[in-house]
Amino acid sequence: MTQSIALNQMSKMKFHGMIEAYKTILDSNKHHDLSPEELINHLLQAEWEERENRKINRLYRTAKFRYSATVEELEFSAHRGLDKMQLLRLADMSFVKRKENILITGATGSGKSYIASALGNQACMQGVKTQYYNTTKLFPKLKMLKADGSYIREVARIEKQDLLLLDDFGIQQLDDMARMALLEIIEDRHGRASTIVVSQLPVTKWFETIGDSTIADAILDRLVHTAHRIELKGESMRKKQ
The missing domain is CATH 3.40.50.300 (P-loop containing nucleotide triphosphate hydrolases)
Incomplete structure (x- = not known):
């Protein structure tokens, strides 16, 4: 239940990179192996990379x-x-x-x-x-x-x-x-x-x-x-x- 709430909140905040990374971790059942700090760092990195890729694609299309x-x-x-x-x-x-x-x-x-x-x-x-x-x-x-x-x-x-x-x-x-x-x-x-x-x-x-x-x-x-x-x-x- 907590996981679905977290995904729903990520979706509302449009954290698309974070959503995909979190789903991948849940599907592979590796979330138990990560400390809270490691999990947060992983999700933030995924979100940052996704936003950077979107920015680059937008710049390229506009150019x-x-x-x-x-x-x-x-x-x-x-x-x-x-x-x-x-x-x-x-x-x-x-x-x-x-x-x-x-x-x-x-x-x-x-x-x-x-x-x-x-x-x-x-x-x-x-x-x-x-x-x-x-x-x-x-x-x-x-x-x-x-x-x-x-x-x-x-x-x-x-x-x-x-x-x-x-x-x-x-x-x-x-x-x-x-x-x-x-x-x-x-x-x-x-x-x-x-x-x-x-x-x-x-x-x-x-x-x-x-x-x-x-x-x-x-x-x-x-x-x-x-x-x-x-x-x-x-x-x-x-x-x-």
Whole structure:
């Protein structure tokens, strides 16, 4: 009777991890072998792990990465120009703690978005609030939100991310609205949060893509300074596969 009451109370308090752990102990009849302290510690650990897993899954679903990629799956062959030690250092997410940026460039199909998604997934696993955007879709979306008055709310949500992934930057020339939106996002995140920018254009071409020289200077000064660079080489990974 006491056990069923305990399970019922756990259920009401939504201690799902604790419920499963307690049921397992009861089914295996090991509760007699545990001291009260050991039992409590075991149940608390189970609840903590369950909540952490739920948090990670929620972060991953919300991030909406382009690829379901992991750092362990990356190919570090020499011809790609991908430095394994650099990537592993970035994967510990210390760059997020230091509010630093990452710029990933390379030809179409070279695996840029996959690497960014792998780093994003690693961030979620460490509890970092992360969001992925394709810039060819983001800026038109922001333009539409300007019309219905929800632009400020969306930009505020973007700025609150601990790690922001901007994919396919530079495929389209930025218009006035896109330039100002990008400036606003980068300005508010500068020194406060990290951004990963993925582009098939080398960084030297970004000034031209942004367009307005004054705004381009302001954006690139905040984005590029002290950023980690990953410059991929070689043929398309998609063609290779």
